[in-house]
Amino acid sequence: xxxxTQLDSQVPVFEEAPVELRCNYSSSVSVYLFWYVQYPNQGxxxxxxxxxxSTLVKGINGFEAEFNKSQTSFHLRKPSVHISDTAEYxxxxxxxxxxxxxxxxxxxxxxxxP
Amino acid sequence: NAGVTQTPKFRVLxxxxxxxxxxxxxxNHEYMYWYRQDPGMGLRLxxxxxxxxTTAKGEVPDGYNVSRLKKQNFLLGLESAAPSQTSVYFCAxxxxxxVTEAFFGQGTRLTVV
Numbered sequence: 001x002x003x004x005t006q007l008d009s010q011v012p013v014f015e016e017a018p019v020e021l022r023c024n025y026s027s028s029v030s031v032y033l034f035w036y037v038q039y040p041n042q043g044x045x046x047x048x049x050x051x052x053x054s055t056l057v058k059g060i061n062g063f064e065a066e067f068n069k070s071q072t073s074f075h076l077r078k079p080s081v082h083i084s085d086t087a088e089y090x091x092x093x094x095x096x097x098x099x100x101x102x103x104x105x106x107x108x109x110x111x112x113x114p
Numbered sequence: 115n116a117g118v119t120q121t122p123k124f125r126v127l128x129x130x131x132x133x134x135x136x137x138x139x140x141x142n143h144e145y146m147y148w149y150r151q152d153p154g155m156g157l158r159l160x161x162x163x164x165x166x167x168t169t170a171k172g173e174v175p176d177g178y179n180v181s182r183l184k185k186q187n188f189l190l191g192l193e194s195a196a197p198s199q200t201s202v203y204f205c206a207x208x209x210x211x212x213v214t215e216a217f218f219g220q221g222t223r224l225t226v227v
Contacts, residue, residue: 009154032213043118043204043218044157051213090156094213100145100164102208102216106156 002027002095006105014113015083021076021108023091033074034092034102035065044090050074061085086112116140120205120219127195127226135190135222137205143217144210146188148172148180150201151221157204163188195226 007022025031032051036044048059055067065076074091091105121136137146144165149157149172159172161180169180177199179191188207192199202223206216 006156034215036218041221043220044206044216045218046215049215092216100162100208101159102147102206103159104149104157106154 002031002093002101002103004091004093004103004105006089006091006108008108009106010109010111012111012113013081016080018079019077019081019085019110021089021091021110023074023076023105025072025074025091025093027093027095029095032094033065033067034094035059035063035074035076036090036092036104037061038088038090038107040087047076047089081110081112083112083114085110118205118207118217118219120203120222122222123220124223125225127192127224129195129197129226131195132191132193133195133224134192135203135205135224137188137190137207137219139186139188139205139207139217141207141209141217142185143207144185145208145216146182147206147208147216148178148188148190149204149206150174151204152201160190160203195224197226200224200226 003026005024034049035047038044050067058064088107118139147162148160158174163169163182166185205219208216
């Protein structure tokens with residue numbers, strides 16, 4: 001079975017500071033990994049995804065994530081955050097065996113303060 | 115460019131009432147999902163469908179039923195609503211294969227009193 005653990009439920013940072021949101025996954029087969037963002041009272045939208053190839057993936061709004069197979073991690077980073085990045089971020093995994101299932105972590109609330 | 119549309123957006127039900135949430139997608143996706151979102155719990159899969167006429171249980175299926183009579187629609191039913199079903203419900207669709215991302219609707223905020 002596949003699962004996702006987001007290690008921090010809340011991350012407060014100041015504007016223009018760097019941020020890292022942590023995500024670990026477990027799966028016995030090859031994985032596809034996703035980060036989604038949810039702004040208040042909205043649905044989820046895709047930030048970036050890792051399918052194969054380069055382990056550093058770039059997404060929208062200046063976010064990037066690095067796939068680390070040995071550590072089973074897919075951490076999300078941004079070098080300088082803005083107030084508008086305040087949102088909830090979800091990591092998700094889809095495994096090769098049961099690839100119709102998309103399993104989400106519990107989310108990390110990023111709050112950017114002025 | 116509708117994508118995934120959920121109806122209704124808000125609803126208040128009394129305990130024991132029934133209702134159906136409708137999800138419609140216009141991207142010809144094979145897979146469709148119903149999730150519920152509760153504070154601190156992330157998104158939990160209720161039911162899903164891998165094609166027209168097929169449905170399967172997710173991790174929290176109790177108290178819900180689904181149907182997918184047409185490829186573009188996925189209905190979630192609550193036969194006898196309970197306060198524990200107060201939540202935000204999201205529908206998502208996805209093309210066949212694990213490499214594709216899911217597209218989400220805007221959510222339905224349901225309150226059961």
